[in-house]
Amino acid sequence: MKRYSSKSPEEVMRLVTTEIIRRAILLGGKKKRSIYISKTSGGKGVDVTSLDPRTNEGKENLEKFLTPIRRFYTFSGLGSPEEKDAINWRVLNLPFLRRMLLEFQVAVSFFLKGSPAKNKLYRWMGAHIGKGAEIMQMVWLDHFRPELIFIGDNTLLGAFTQLTVHAYEGSGKFRYGIIEIVNDCVIGAGTGMGPVQIEDNVRTLPGTTLSPYFSKIKSGSVIGWNPPSIKEIKTEDSMNEIN
Numbered sequence: 001m002k003r004y005s006s007k008s009p010e011e012v013m014r015l016v017t018t019e020i021i022r023r024a025i026l027l028g029g030k031k032k033r034s035i036y037i038s039k040t041s042g043g044k045g046v047d048v049t050s051l052d053p054r055t056n057e058g059k060e061n062l063e064k065f066l067t068p069i070r071r072f073y074t075f076s077g078l079g080s081p082e083e084k085d086a087i088n089w090r091v092l093n094l095p096f097l098r099r100m101l102l103e104f105q106v107a108v109s110f111f112l113k114g115s116p117a118k119n120k121l122y123r124w125m126g127a128h129i130g131k132g133a134e135i136m137q138m139v140w141l142d143h144f145r146p147e148l149i150f151i152g153d154n155t156l157l158g159a160f161t162q163l164t165v166h167a168y169e170g171s172g173k174f175r176y177g178i179i180e181i182v183n184d185c186v187i188g189a190g191t192g193m194g195p196v197q198i199e200d201n202v203r204t205l206p207g208t209t210l211s212p213y214f215s216k217i218k219s220g221s222v223i224g225w226n227p228p229s230i231k232e233i234k235t236e237d238s239m240n241e242i243n
Contacts, residue, residue, distance in 0.1 A: 004147050005123065009071075009148075009150055012147055012148065013070070013071065013178055014069050016148060016176075018062065018066075020075065020092065021048050021051055022053065023092055024075065025049055025052055027091065027092060028077075031085045031086075032085060033077065033079060033085050033086075033087060034047055034077050035048050035075060035076070035078060036076050037073055038073065038074040038075075038076065039070050039073060039074075044076070045076060070177075071177050071178045071197065072176060072178070073175065073177070074174070075092065075173065075174055076172065078092065079171075079172045080170075080171050080172060087172070089168055093144060093145065093166075093176075094145075102125060102143035102146065105121060105125050106140065109121055109122065109135075109141070110138050110139075111137060111138075112137065113136070114135050114137075114156075118135055119133060119135065122135065122146070125143075126147035127147065127150075127151070128147070128149065128150040128151065130151055130152040130154070130183065131153045133152070134156045136156075136189075138159050139159065139160070139161045139162075140162045142163055142166060144165055144166040144176065145165055148176065148179065149163055150178065150180040152182040154183055154184050155183060155184065155185040155186075157187045158186075158187055158188050159190070160189055161187050161189065161191045161192070162192045162193070163179050163193055164179075165179055165194070167194060176195070178197070179196055182198060182199050182202075183200050183201075184200055185198060185200070186202075186203045188203070188224070190206050190208075191204045191209075191210065192208075192210065192211075194211030194212060196211050196217065197215065198210075198216075198217045199216075199217060199218055199221075201220050202217050202219065202221050204223045205224025206224075207224075208224050
């Protein structure tokens with residue numbers, strides 16, 4: 001398991017993307033299938049074989065492709081599950097044993113209370129957890145690539161919050177990105193988010209959905225839905241009470 005604890009989100013994104021490209025070249029060669037990576041959620045993208053870091057030309061192309069580094073990328077061309085030469089997107093991401101270990105660790109973390117021991121477990125999985133952070137029970141931190149999750153100092157994640165760094169879009173296409181929550185944030189219970197950048201002192205109200213509506217949330221913001229409008233039905237009894 002590789003450790004990226006001292007690296008910035010951009011550095012981690014570069015390393016993770018390079019790893020997946022290497023696996024894509026290997027698996028694509030075995031299946032005789034062309035795999036593409038794109039800087040956007042749409043479009044065909046670039047054939048990964050042109051970004052092979054084992055060759056001088058590929059290494060140069062890869063450096064250009066990753067400059068500047070993006071906060072999310074999309075892979076496509078893996079094929080639908082029923083195709084004989086299809087490549088499973090989970091296999092492309094990580095080896096079998098690493099996937100199974102992460103799934104087990106995430107399952108265990110569901111039932112642990114917010115504590116330093118729980119933070120240590122997340123750090124061991126690869127997530128970046130700041131000092132004084134509290135992660136309540138039943139919070140789901142995506143096991144796809146935990147190293148793409150950054151939670152700052154003194155930040156609270158309420159119960160049933162979901163942090164998802166990837167999205168599978170069908171037909172052998174998936175995208176992934178960075179979730180970065182900086183310091184002193186309060187993420188209300190049941191908040192859901194995909195790749196997003198949250199600055200200091202942000203609060204989300206319970207049940208808020210951040211992605212795909214937000215890509216960056218500025219410091220001091222409070223995010224949530226307006227309360228529903230309520231119109232009471234006036235009855236004879238209620239009118240008597242008013243009178």
